[in-house]
Amino acid sequence: MKGCMPSEPAIRVVNLTKRYRSGATDLVVFEDMNFEVAPGERLALVGESGAGKTTLLHLLGGLDRPTGGKIFYEQRDLTALSDSELAGFRNRELGYVWQIHYLLPEFTALENVMMPLLIRGVSQGDAAPAAAARLEEVGLKARMHHRSGELSGGEQQRVVLARALVGNPKFLFADEPTGNLDLRTGEMIADLLSDLHRSHRLTSIYVTHNLSFASRCDRILRLEGGVLLEGAPDHNAVSVHGRD
Numbered sequence: 001m002k003g004c005m006p007s008e009p010a011i012r013v014v015n016l017t018k019r020y021r022s023g024a025t026d027l028v029v030f031e032d033m034n035f036e037v038a039p040g041e042r043l044a045l046v047g048e049s050g051a052g053k054t055t056l057l058h059l060l061g062g063l064d065r066p067t068g069g070k071i072f073y074e075q076r077d078l079t080a081l082s083d084s085e086l087a088g089f090r091n092r093e094l095g096y097v098w099q100i101h102y103l104l105p106e107f108t109a110l111e112n113v114m115m116p117l118l119i120r121g122v123s124q125g126d127a128a129p130a131a132a133a134r135l136e137e138v139g140l141k142a143r144m145h146h147r148s149g150e151l152s153g154g155e156q157q158r159v160v161l162a163r164a165l166v167g168n169p170k171f172l173f174a175d176e177p178t179g180n181l182d183l184r185t186g187e188m189i190a191d192l193l194s195d196l197h198r199s200h201r202l203t204s205i206y207v208t209h210n211l212s213f214a215s216r217c218d219r220i221l222r223l224e225g226g227v228l229l230e231g232a233p234d235h236n237a238v239s240v241h242g243r244d
Contacts, residue, residue, distance in 0.1 A: 008074055009036040010171070010203045011060065016069035018055055029055050030226040033069070042197055043205045044214035046232060047223035053207045054175055056223065060205065061094055061173050062086045073171075091120050095164030095202075097193075099176035101156045103148035109135060109155075110144040113163045120167065127166075134162035137199075138192060154185035161192065165200060172197065172204040178213055190216065 016033040019026040029052040037043055045053050058064040060071060062078055071078040073093070081089060103112050113131035118124065135144045138158040148156055157177065164172060177193060178186035190213045197204050206217065211232055214220050222229045 007039055009072075010039040010041070010074065011037040012072040013060075014070045014072070016056075016059065016071065017067045018052070018059065018064075019067045028226060030223070030228075033226075033228060035221065035228055037203060037205065039203055040201065041203055041219065042194075042217040044217040044220045045205060045207045045223060046209065046211065046214050046220060049209075051223045052226070053223050057173055057175055057205065057207050061096060062090050091116060092167060093170050095167070095169040095172045097157075097160050097164050097172070097174035097177045099179045101148070101160045103156060103159060105148050108145050108147055109140060109151065109159045109162075112148065112159055113144075113166050116163060116167045131162070131166050134166045135159070137165075137196075138162050152185075153181055154188060157181065157185075157189055158192065161189075161196065165196060168200070170203060172200075172202045173206075174204070175207045176209065177206065178208070178210055186210070186213070 013033060013035050017031045018029040019031075020029065021027075033056075045056065047053050055064070059066050062081075066079060069079070073089075076089075078086070078089070103109075104115075110128065110131050113134055114124070114127040117127035117130060122130075132141075132144060135141060135158075138161050140155060140158055140162070143151060143155060148159065151159065172193075174193065178189050181189060190210075193204070193206070194216060196202070204217075206213070208214050214232060220230070220232050222231065222233060
């Protein structure tokens with residue numbers, strides 16, 4: 001009996017480079033970065049403030065374009081997509097959880113969660129029950145008709161989780177999902193992220209300063225000086241891409 005073939009990476013980053021123009025010079029955030037994310041993996045991305053973690057997450061999520069290099073989702077090159085194709089890809093394949101929740105204050109939790117489906121062209125009659133199901137999944141069945149200002153910080157973050165998952169994405173990206181929360185609420189959100197990752201069979205990447213949260217993941221990558229290193233800051237780090 002033949003051995004199992006290794007699965008194709010869910011995400012493959014090839015020679016990724018990001019520079020910003022600063023006066024007469026270029027500010028290099030990172031250069032020739034290479035790494036892969038396996039299907040179903042939970043990856044934590046850590047590093048000091050200003051290291052470029054959020055920039056990298058924006059590139060992976062199609063919210064910004066690299067200066068050079070390619071980002072593959074299986075065989076699909078994200079960097080080759082037009083703006084409209086990229087918007088459609090984000091809406092259907094990716095879910096986002098940001099440190100700032102960006103909920104629309106004039107709408108209820110249910111209406112906020114419906115938004116990605118309405119943008120996709122789903123009717124209100126179909127979007128509402130799908131949004132209600134996600135809110136029930138995150139424990140907000142009794143709060144779905146409350147506006148965001150009537151919800152606690154932890155409840156707002158759960159609305160954001162429901163909104164990220166309402167379109168049944170394959171990938172979940174979270175930027176400091178526990179950063180603005182107290183310890184107890186942050187632990188609750190971390191537990192919920194773990195549960196949702198498993199139940200929705202996601203591939204997840206989290207940017208975090210919380211090493212306790214990062215340690216729950218399958219793998220930790222640290223961004224330092226434009227180089228990705230395996231492991232948390234207190235471990236013996238090994239470079240995983242080339243500017244050695």
